[in-house]
Amino acid sequence: MKPARTLLLSLLAATAVVASVTLVAAQGPGPLADPKSENQAGFPTDLYSWVIPPDNPQTPAKIALGKALFFDDRLSADGKISCDHCHAPAKGFTDQLPTSMGIRAQFGQRNAPTILNAVFNVTQFWDGRAPTLEAQVQGPVTNPVEMGMKSTDDAVAKIKAIPEYQKQFQDVFGHDVTFADIGRAIASYERTQLAFDSPFDKFIGGDQSAISDSAKRGWSIFNGKGRCMSCHGWNPTQPLFTDQKFHNIGVSAHNANFVPLARKALDTLGKSGGGEQEIDKLAIGTDMSGLGRFLVTKQPHDIGAFRTMSLRNLLVTQPYFHDGSQVTLWDTIDHYNKGGVQNPYLDGGIVPLGLSEAEEDDLVAFLASLTSPEYAQPAKEEYDLQFKRSRTDRPQRDTAAANGDKGHGPGLAGPFGDIGPAQTSENPALLGGD
Amino acid sequence: MAARHKSVETKYMEDREAVLRGLRGLDRRTFLKVLAATTGAVMAKSLMPPHSFQLVEVANAAPDKTASAAGMPGKPPFTFAYVSDTHLYQRTLNQRFVRAAVKAVDDVNALDPQPDFVLFGGDLAQLGRREELDLGMQILAEVKAPVKMMVGEHDWFYDLGDTWQEMFGPPNYSFDWKGVHVVVLMSVHEKDFWTARKMTPAERMHTVAGLDNGIQSRFEVGDDERKWLSADLAKVPHTTPLLVFSHSPLYKYYRNWNFWTDDAEQVQTILKPYQHVTVIHGHTHQMLYNQIGNISFYGMLSTAWPWPYAPTGLPPLTIQMNRADPFDQFDGLGDGRINARADGLADKIYSLWDRNPVTVKADYLVSHGKTARPPAPQFASY
Amino acid sequence: MTRRSIALATAAGCAAIFAAVAHAPRLCAQQAPPLPxxxxxxxxxxxxxxxxxxxxxxxEVKGLKPGESMTHAQAVEVTRELMAQWQREHPNEKWEMAKTVQSSQPIPAPPPASGADAAAKATGAKLQSKGTQQGDTYASFTDRDYKVWKNETDNFxxxxxxxxxxxxxxxxxxxxSCDMCHPDASNTHPETYPKYQVQLxxxxxLRDMIDWCIxxxxxxxxxxxxxxRLRALEAYILAQRKGVALDYGKH
Incomplete structure (x- = not known):
């Protein structure tokens, strides 16, 4: 996507968001914002019991308080930006923008990750700089280009001044408002956003007719030739399609010169390596954002590495990657198919895949089958849009690279890894559910 | 601005294009000239204060307390890097190892300050063919610092070293660097197992290239080269720190896989009178270290594939590296640096790709494990 | 099956089978010849x-037409009779019994966490402690990872x-069903494969013998x-013999 066009699109969409927020304030956030049932096909009961922190148990009152805070724009400095500004329920708890717009129409550097199933994330943010949902809350509230509060104390003072909140905090926590409790309440609400029950979950449960033959072929490619499963891991215990780890797949190599940028980051953060808030500012507000996980660990192998995201409900959380740089699922698959974007820190698992057009279509059909029922309609519309676009506009497609014969001299293959022979593995989709 | 900006992607592609296409005609003289030209610049650069994006190096760049506390006059400390065991096939056959070798070159070129030199630890080629060695030389020509070449058995046993020597000169040599005497050995001679079996050069090479066949002979430095070593050291005072590079470990680790040098004890005897001796070796493709008397040994990582630890004979001081993940072609591989300290000892930094680097301090080895214990793996070898 | 009868047959049949394998190694590696x-x-x-x-x-099950199902009671009686008959014919053979307590590797004790890491640890976010080789991406695992692995393995x-x-x-x-002759997967000896199997x-x-029994x-x-299903049966049988040394070719 060309920069100028991105900006225009972003601005248009941002206006829409602002409009919808005003509407929400009047009418309430709607049924998509309600806490979700655990009674969903594919719901990971064991995992869920492990991830609710003992020091912040789920209670209805706390969830209700968290929900009120989540949709309350008074949590921002100018009283215009609430959490759902960038994590709108109707948009899969994202803003469907390449990167998010915060206070005073400032754009950050990162694509808003969804709240759906965030309860299961081992770390939060694209670079894992927050260990928990509770700790994550502070980032956007005090980030100058997001909600713009000067400090957590300011946020507490502002919330404390609202009588209803004063009472609710007393009821839920037994004491006055603290920022840690704001975090606890919002985290508790976020933990109710459970998104399973997709056609794929029903297929795994034994309903062979739940997904199309194309999606079944896609599931097979996902497990085999596409090498997707190794990072976007799925199993019945942890059916999230993520390994919860960080990989450099080359997305920020499009516009980041890693070595000088890494030096600059170390200079900026100083010998201590910076606290969470300093890292947050660099990640959201500067070109050093492209360094990803490196900002947190300072390890060269983490340069340009970002967290593996879940693949559920992708058709309502577009655009894709940490910078929202890819518009369609075909673009993201084209990106992987050509072996990512070459850079000295590219993950060793990223190699050309040699997927055909038909195989890419099958993979997208599989990804589409990961849509939860409440988003079925918008996902279908988005699928149709993306499909149409993918027939004519494929900026990331590089068939020569994908097939491992990008030329470096006559008849010579490219220097970036071998492409394996086409796998003829049995289609696990046809072997019955697990 | 966006149009003028050359992304890393573009620059990287262009660089590789130049390496792999433009330098086809590079001969040994050109190769060596490239090294000579950069030496001055690198030496000047190493006077600049340390400024690296690798925090581990910042930590290690702290003043050497051991040396200053002991009040040693000392020699200037220096750092060199290594790349080893690239095992390049002809590039039409295998791109994987090419990709890894290129990554290693990028890695050492990103070091700031630059290392004084880069040691290549042997096994540049997989089957000793000229095309393989040519490709290796072209890739190594991209290294900014001077390169010191060592030979491995994969470079040697197709034509018994003819091509390698034509390209890189004699396989054993020595030089002095900032108060340290550096010796490069050819430690992978084998006794003739091929003539009686009427093997072709290719069969001989294939036999040596495998670990678990019982046919080949054990590696040795050999009588002639040990004599050369004694003569070379005759003029070196025993107080001078020695750095010895050998492809095979200069001790006996596991005979069946030739993780072994048959005349290791005789070589150790020659090195015995020296106060500080550090041996850096390739061949074993794993984090490996050992201390025998006055001699500290460090194994180098490979860029091509990791080897599991042998079933027996692992030096007790070695703390294994994490088991590699086969999904990631770079896991368990890497390159590394050696900090030659003012007190004559040498620390080793294993720059494991896709893992955090692991530093092994000489203090750990010379104290026989009493201090400075390196981190343990989460998953040791099975 | 008995060790003795297999040992006798091995001597006779071994050479022929090896010769066949040597001539058609690719066939052998890709697809096993049909079972006798x-x-x-x-x-x-x-x-x-x-x-x-x-x-x-x-x-013989009297009155059971081919294609009809036995009742469970009939089946228990049939297997009891089969085993009794076998025991009469092989008075000196022992039916190997399996151990009964089974679980995959216990979850390793988490490394000691420092105070600063306590919050992270509560949600399973803690990576391993200092003093361990690290790296977020490869072979660095959280408590939750171990739990997931164990859950999946034990479920399988x-x-x-x-x-x-x-x-x-x-x-x-x-x-x-399998358990009638092999309670707790006893006498399935998965650790002795590959080996010459007289019936075949x-x-x-192991999977060939599971299929043979099926x-x-x-x-x-x-x-x-x-x-x-075959994979799961194999998993159960192997799991029952945890701790037994591999001993291929044993009769």
Whole structure:
């Protein structure tokens, strides 16, 4: 996507968001914002019991308080930006923008990750700089280009001044408002956003007719030739399609010169390596954002590495990657198919895949089958849009690279890894559910 | 601005294009000239204060307390890097190892300050063919610092070293660097197992290239080269720190896989009178270290594939590296640096790709494990 | 099956099989030749004959037409009779019993966490402690990872256990299930494969013998090597022999 066009699109969409927020304030956030049932096909009961922190148990009152805070724009400095500004329920708890717009129409550097199933994330943010949902809350509230509060104390003072909140905090926590409790309440609400029950979950449960033959072929490619499963891991215990780890797949190599940028980051953060808030500012507000996980660990192998995201409900959380740089699922698959974007820190698992057009279509059909029922309609519309676009506009497609014969001299293959022979593995989709 | 900006992607592609296409005609003289030209610049650069994006190096760049506390006059400390065991096939056959070798070159070129030199630890080629060695030389020509070449058995046993020597000169040599005497050995001679079996050069090479066949002979430095070593050291005072590079470990680790040098004890005897001796070796493709008397040994990582630890004979001081993940072609591989300290000892930094680097301090080895214990793996070898 | 009878047959059949393998190694690696099928004697009374895996011991189920299912009670009686007959013929052989307590590796104790890490640890976010080789991406695992692995492994084994006790679920037609002859997967000796298997007159893997049993005493159709049921049965049988040293070719 060309920069100028991105900006225009972003601005248009941002206006829409602002409009919808005003509407929400009047009418309430709607049924998509309600806490979700655990009674969903594919719901990971064991995992869920492990991830609710003992020091912040789920209670209805706390969830209700968290929900009120989540949709309350008074949590921002100018009283215009609430959490759902960038994590709108109707948009899969994202803003469907390449990167998010915060206070005073400032754009950050990162694509808003969804709240759906965030309860299961081992770390939060694209670079894992927050260990928990509770700790994550502070980032956007005090980030100058997001909600713009000067400090957590300011946020507490502002919330404390609202009588209803004063009472609710007393009821839920037994004491006055603290920022840690704001975090606890919002985290508790976020933990109710459970998104399973997709056609794929029903297929795994034994309903062979739940997904199309194309999606079944896609599931097979996902497990085999596409090498997707190794990072976007799925199993019945942890059916999230993520390994919860960080990989450099080359997305920020499009516009980041890693070595000088890494030096600059170390200079900026100083010998201590910076606290969470300093890292947050660099990640959201500067070109050093492209360094990803490196900002947190300072390890060269983490340069340009970002967290593996879940693949559920992708058709309502577009655009894709940490910078929202890819518009369609075909673009993201084209990106992987050509072996990512070459850079000295590219993950060793990223190699050309040699997927055909038909195989890419099958993979997208599989990804589409990961849509939860409440988003079925918008996902279908988005699928149709993306499909149409993918027939004519494929900026990331590089068939020569994908097939491992990008030329470096006559008849010579490219220097970036071998492409394996086409796998003829049995289609696990046809072997019955697990 | 966006149009003028050359992304890393573009620059990287262009660089590789130049390496792999433009330098086809590079001969040994050109190769060596490239090294000579950069030496001055690198030496000047190493006077600049340390400024690296690798925090581990910042930590290690702290003043050497051991040396200053002991009040040693000392020699200037220096750092060199290594790349080893690239095992390049002809590039039409295998791109994987090419990709890894290129990554290693990028890695050492990103070091700031630059290392004084880069040691290549042997096994540049997989089957000793000229095309393989040519490709290796072209890739190594991209290294900014001077390169010191060592030979491995994969470079040697197709034509018994003819091509390698034509390209890189004699396989054993020595030089002095900032108060340290550096010796490069050819430690992978084998006794003739091929003539009686009427093997072709290719069969001989294939036999040596495998670990678990019982046919080949054990590696040795050999009588002639040990004599050369004694003569070379005759003029070196025993107080001078020695750095010895050998492809095979200069001790006996596991005979069946030739993780072994048959005349290791005789070589150790020659090195015995020296106060500080550090041996850096390739061949074993794993984090490996050992201390025998006055001699500290460090194994180098490979860029091509990791080897599991042998079933027996692992030096007790070695703390294994994490088991590699086969999904990631770079896991368990890497390159590394050696900090030659003012007190004559040498620390080793294993720059494991896709893992955090692991530093092994000489203090750990010379104290026989009493201090400075390196981190343990989460998953040791099975 | 008995060690003795297999040992006798091995001497005779070994050379021929090895010769065949040497000539067709690729065929062998890709696809095993079809299994030999035991000729079960015809019933004299129009009933069904059930044969033990030794290819000799057999019992007739009176009144059971081919294709009909036995009741569970009938099946228990048939297997009891088969085993009794086998024991009479082999008074000196012992039916190896398996250990019963089974679980995959216990979850390793988490490394000691420092105070600053306590919050992260509560949600399983903690990576391993200092003093351990690190790296976020490869071979760095959280407590949760260990739990997921254990859960998945134990579930797989449990699924196998369930199938092992349910003849119909693996395509059996006469009510015979694996556990009748192999309680707790006893005498399945997975650690002795590959070995020469007399019933098959060739070298077999564990999965070949599972399929043989499914075809013969269980009277079902052999499962495809990729069938999740065959994989689960294999998982259960292997899990029951945890801690036993591999000893291929043992009779």
């Amino acid at each position: 099928v035991h000729q079960v004697p015809d019933s004299k009374n129009g009933g069904t004959v059930v044969m033990l895996c030794d290819g000799k011991t057999s019992v 084994v449990a699924e196998g256990k369930q199938l092992f006790h349910d003849g119909a679920a693996i395509g059996g037609t006469i009510g015979v 007159q060739r070298v077999a893997l 075809e013969n005493p269980v009277k079902g159709k052999a499962l495809d090597p990729n069938d999740t």
